[in-house]
Amino acid sequence: MEEPIPSQSGTSGLVEYQTHYLWAVIIATLLSLLLVVRFFEIQIIKGRDHEQRARIDHITRERIMPRRGRLLDREGRPLAYNISEHNLAVIPHFLDRYPETLPRLRQLLGLTDIEYGRIAQRVQRAMTPNRRHHRLTILRDLVSNRCPHDNTALETGQDPAPLLWCSACGGRFEERPERAQRCKYDGRPLELSREGRVARCPLCETTYVATPVCPEDGAPLDIRPTTLTCPRCKRSFEDQVAIVKSHLHELPGLSVVTSIKRNYPEGFRMSHLLGYLNQVNPRDLERFPNRYRHDDLIGRAGLERALEGDPTHPFEPNLRGIPGEDVFFRDERGMRQRIAEHARVAANLRSTPAVQGDDVWLTIDLGVQRIVEQAMRRHPNPSGAAVVVDVHTGRILASYSRPEFDPNVWSGRLTREAKEEYDNNPYSPMMNKALSAFPPGSVWKVVTALAALNEGLVDHETTIDCPGHYDFAGRRFRCHDRSGHGEIAMVEAIKHSCDVYFYHLGEMLGMDILERYSSEVFGLGKPTGIEVGERTGQVPSKDWHRSRSGGWQPGIVLSTAVGQGGVLATPLQIARLFAALANGGRVLKTRLVLQTTDQQGKVRRRFMPEVERLIGLPAEKLDLVHQGLVATVEDDDGSGRLARLPHVRIAGKTGTAEAPRVLQGVSEELARWLLRDHAWFAAYAPAEQPQIAVVVFLEHGGWGGRNAAPIAGRIIDEFFRQGYGQLPTPEAPAPSASPDEDLDGIH
Amino acid sequence: MLLKGTDYRLRNILALFGFIMLALVSLINLRNADLYSAKQFHYAQIVWYLIGGVMAVLTAKLDIAIFERLAWPIYILSIVLLVAVLLVGVEVNNSQRWLMVFGLRGQPSELTKLGLILVLARFFQRSQQAERYTLRTLWQPVLVIVVPASLIIIQPDLGTTLALVFVGISMILFAGVKMRSILALVAIIGVAIPFAWQTDLILPYQKDRVALWLNPDQFKWDENRKQRIDKSMQPEQALWAVGAGRLTGKGGGQGSKSRLRSLPEMQTDFVVAAYAEERGFIGCFGLIALFYLLVAWGAGVARDARDRFSALVAIGVSALIFWQMFMNVGMAVGVLPVVGITLPFMSYGGTALITTLVGVGLLFNIALHMQRR
Structure with a gap:
């Protein structure tokens, strides 16, 4: 430093520091006082609140899962409900520290090497830093009090x-x-x-x-x-839950977790209609943001899927319900404290209760469903469907499709082998054939007949000669009766299902009119209004054919007139069509849901029958077709005579649709099956006062009259025999198949 | 002001006792905070106190002129280190504040505080003006403040920046500024803060903190996601902890341990929250009073210093202790927005503690050579 510190010259400057010092002390005093006042406010005035709040260590939110609603039949018999399931869960981290746990578990439960290997593999895969502290389910559905095969309550065995x-x-x-x-x-x-x-x-x-x-x-x-036996399947079991629980001290890291599982007591019988549940996948989580969490269950097919529920549509049936949230505090010792006691310090936090799922009552009658199932099972054909519809309300009383699947298996422990077996089954067990579209064949002729009658092209006297074939546009279209039916009129033509007669009608009508009647008058090729996903079938037009590889040819109209060509319809659509013929021309929305009720059994919403459209054809024209349908079953030479019953008169129509398919690399038996015709039979009964419409469809089942008609006859027989319908008294006035006077035609 | 007319010697001894008391309170408090979080900061802090104590004694014994000579070298070294921090610094909590030297982590911004005080004091010593200063004659001190402040704010470390600026302004005001210039300075700050806000010199998280401070309820609850917003947790938890102390406190080691998970800076920025819960209002009053008395003593030292350099160094060190204390405690009790700043003596941190103790050494150096009047 060049110059010394000037001690004297600075003195004059230092004098003013007395004031600055005072200012500094004043500022420091004021600000320090501010802090002290603030401490006083926090610690003395609001001290009690803060102390209470400080006791809360953290806020926990737990989701309250709603109870999934039951599915009930129209009488309230349960078709799907919830049961508890015991799963074995593990925290992988512990298994790292206690490697003896898994071998001990194997010994305790008597696991097979495959099961053990699978568990060990899952645990090994979960040994990542992220997942090793999270609970992992390693065994599902431990045996405790019900049979894992059929969910029957287990009994303490006499001599297991x-x-x-x-x-x-x-x-x-x-x-x-x-x-x-x-x-x-x-x-x-x-x-x-x-x-x-x-x-x-x-x-x-x-x-x-x-x-x-x-x-x-x-x-x-x-x-x-073993200690337990299943009264139904007679198998013996160990009480796995009891074994694990009594040895938990030897199994560090393991725990038995109870969760909910869906049970379908009717199993196979209703599988397609009800659907099943399984875990959400990443696609679901993306599709419904914030609605599901990992490991949640979601409805997968049928009603479980269709009625899964959407919180944004509060009036629609909601099986799942809406999850609630439980908010509570934990103090520093981890003890749970109710939020209400801290209302003053946590005004924003509130628990919300879960909204329980609706119980859904179906229009299905379990008794009718059983009748249909048993009737169908008598026939050896492996694939098909049958539907019973109330003709006045459009309610579906029974809907059955075969082969079935087991919704209990699909909702539970579906092994890869079982899944593969289902996937490789050539008869498509996962497909609901009552709602799948097939060529309808001759049952479609009622549409052609009514169109031609209404257009005035034919009347009850008009006869057409059937020589057994019909030459059109250089092609010979054959009648199923090669020898021909001779001169034939409407009622006879329906009764014999004469192809040539309907070829003529088709040619006279033309494709456009035929298409208009099918879709606009009868509502075919359109959804039927059923709550679950369905195929809409197909009413082909000229344009549709032009867009296809074969292109439009004039001859196609002949095929279309007899339900071939490009025509596709679901058994349910045919049932709806026949219900409309039976009830005087009202095309109804077909329904599966009767009502929804809440947990207390109070009806939340009842679904009333709805008329979708009116056919609007004059009564005598409907009556003529009705006569034909009755003759089909009741006459000795009718094509549907095998459906005839002694005590119930039936109006019906057979159908035999050509639908050959060729698959490579299948067994000879299967290849032959695929070449056979579809067998159809559609009917309503009793003919005088119709109550139900029945459609039986056998995929590649052969002749409709021979194969499908007896099944329909049996269904109708059992339906009335078991008292599900009222048979008309002999003096009761005859056909109710007359249209209401005030209905306007749709022309 | 206090103990006016008493012997300088007595006042210095009382101040020494005050600092020793603060050190002991600090170590006990830090040990208790460690107890809650199963950490071992207080052992290291004892070592830092020993090193800092030795350095303080050395500082007190040296000729004050040496520090006047060292002012620029220290300042320039700290600037170089600040630039180095930006280039090769260690990032902790998204902020690049530390330098690794010989395996030790140091915060160069602490050295800057000392450098700034010394350089400013030297400036006012050299410019022997008869009149009070105006803004025009103050461009050099302003530049001396702005350069390190800018380097520190981009680390980002708003707390240290504010401390530097406040210390600098305190020193300038103490040196004597015309009233007109003071008003102009206020106007400049009034413009600078909105400017810094707009140009994102103040970062979004810092803005959040200010918004939270102005309106504590705003961030408590996210309506859309139906959950608490984390931002609010730290100051809220601190407030609860402070409040839980009530009049007499829960006693040493009796605070709620588990809250540490939501109060992560319990050994550093929020050290006073742990202290307040244990010692209650009485303890907090005592702590503030102790700080206040020591700062007042420092201001007295400045008033009675034998030359301008000493006076300004003394007021600089006092201001440094006071403003850091005020900002840190004010933040913990919610009268100020959350800024990361340590509580002198109390918070864990080697560089900060040594800086503070060297500053105390300087104070004693000046106090021992006070002008007898």
């Missing part, structure tokens, strides 16, 4: 058969009863191997051994006593 388990290879066996040749549970013949020491059921895969020695490695088998 012990299970044999090989601790070395994990194989599970059962003791073979003395020289038994058939499976204890399903009666299938057993497959014997290893000089008769091992017998295996090909269906349920139970393996029987004669002596308690493992056939794989010769190790002595553990005899595991």
Whole structure:
């Protein structure tokens, strides 16, 4: 430093620091006082509130899941409801620290090597830093109080058969009863191997051994006593939940988690209609933001899917309900505290209750459904559908499709093998054939007939000669009766289902008029109003044909007139058509939902029948077709005579639709099946005072008159025999199939 | 003002006791905060106190002229380090404030505080003006403040920047400024703050904090996502913790431990929240009073210093302690928006503590050579 610190010259400057010092102290005093006052406010005035609030360590929000509504039939019999399910969950992190847990679990539950391997693999995959502390479900639906196969309540067995388990290879066996040749549970013949020491059921895969020695490695088998038996399937079980719970101290990281599972007591019978549930996938989460969380269940098919519910449509049936939220505090010790006690410090936080799902009552009558199912099962054809509709209300009393699937399996533990089996089944078990479109064949002729009658092209006397074939545009169109029906009029033509007669009508009508009648008058090729997803079928037009590879040809109109060509209709659409013929011309919306009720059983909404459109044709024209339909069944030479019943008069129409399909690489039997015709039979009964319309459809089932008609007859027979309908008294006035006077025609 | 007319020696001894008391309170409090969070900051803090204490004693013993000579070197070194921080600094909590030297983490902005005080004091020592200063004659000190302040605000570290600016302004005002210029300065600040707001010199999270401070309810609840907004949690939790202390406090080690998860800066910026819960209103009053008395003593030292340099260094160090204390406590009790700033003596942090203790050393140096009047 060049110059020394000037001590004296600065003195004059220092004098003013006295004032500046005072200013500094004043500012410091004021600001410090401000802090002290603030401390006083926080700690003394509001101290109690703050202390209380400080006790709250964190706020927890838990979702309250609503109860999913039940599905009930029209009488209130349950078709789908919730049951509890015990799952085994694990926190993977603990298994890292206690590697003995899983082997012990294997021993306790007698797991097979496949099951054990799958669990070990899942746990291994969850050993990531993110997932290792999260609960992971490793075994679903532990056996506790109901049978995992059919959900029947288990009983404490009288003398339950012990299970044999090989601790070395994990194989599970059962003791073979003395020289038994058939499976204890399903009666299938057993497959014997290893000089008769091992017998295996090909269906349920139970393996029987004669002596308690493992056939794989010769190790002595553990005899595991069982305590429970299923009264329905007779299998014996260990109480897995009890086993795990009583050994939890040996199984660190494991816990039994109870969750909800959907149960379908009618299983196969209603599978397509009801659908099933399973976990949401990423696509669902994207499609419905903020509505679902991982591991939530979502309706997948049928009604479960259609009535899943949308919170934005409060008046529509909502099976799922709306989740609520429980908000509470935890204090520093982790104790739960109610929000209400802290209302003053947490005004914004409020719990919201869940809105429970609606119980949905269906129009289906379980009794009728059983009748339909049994009637269909009598026929060997593997694939088909049948529908019963109330002709006055459009309510669907029964709807059955085969082959079925098991919604309990699809809602629960669906193994990859089972899924593959369903996927590879050539008869499409997952498809609801009552709502799928097929060529309708001759049942379509009622449409052509009514169109021609109404256009005045023919009347009841007009006859057309059927030589057995019809030459048109250089092509020969054959009648199904090669020898021909001769001179034939309307009633006879319907009765014999004469193709040539309808070829003539088709030619006279032309494609455009035929199309207009089908879609505008009868509402075919359009949705029927059913709540679940359906096919709309197809009413072809010239333009539609032009857009196809084959192009438009004049001959197509002849095929269309007899329900071939490009015509497609669902069994439900045909049922609706016949219901309209039966009720005097009202095309109804077909309905599956009768009403919804809340948890207390109070009706939330009742769904009334709705008329979608009126056919609006004069009564005598409908009556003429009605006569034809009655003659079809009731005359000795009618094509539907096999449906005839002694006590109920039926009006019906057969249909045999050509629908050959060729698939490569299928078995000869299947290939032959695919070439056969579709068999149809549509009817309403009783003919004098119709109550129900019945449609039976057999995919590749052959002749409609021979195959489908008897099934429909049996359904109608049982329907009235079991008292579901009122048979007309002999003196009652005849046909009710007359249109209302005030209905305007749609022309 | 207080103890007026008493012996300088007695006042200095009382001040020394005051600082020692503050150090002890700080260590006990830090140990308790560590207890809640299972951390071991207080051991390191003891070491920093020892190092800082030795440095304070050395500072007090050295000739004050050495610091006048070292003013520019320290200042320039700190500027170089600030630039280095921006280039090779360590990022913690999205803010680049630290330099790694020999495996130790240091905050160069702390050194800047000392450098700034010394350089400003030196400036006023050199410019022996008879009149009071005007804005025109003050361009050099303003530049001396603005350069490091800009470097620090882009780290970003709003707290330290504000502390620097407040310390600088305090020193300038203490040196004597014309009333007209003071008004002009107020006007400039009135323009500068909206400008900084608009040009995003103040970052969005800092704006959020100001908005939260002005309207605490605004951020409590997100209607759309139906959840609490995290932004509000830290000051709210601090407020609850302070309030929970009530009159006498819960006692050492008896605060709610678990709240630490929502009060992450319990050893540093929110150290006073832990203190307030344990010691209550009485303890808080005592702490503020202690700070106030020490700052007042520092201002007294400035008044009675033997030359301008000493006086301005003394007021600079006092201002530094006072403004940091006011901003930190004010933030914790919600009278100021949340800015990251440490509480002198109390907060954990090596560089900050050493800076403060060196400043205290300077104060004692000046106090020991006061002008007898």
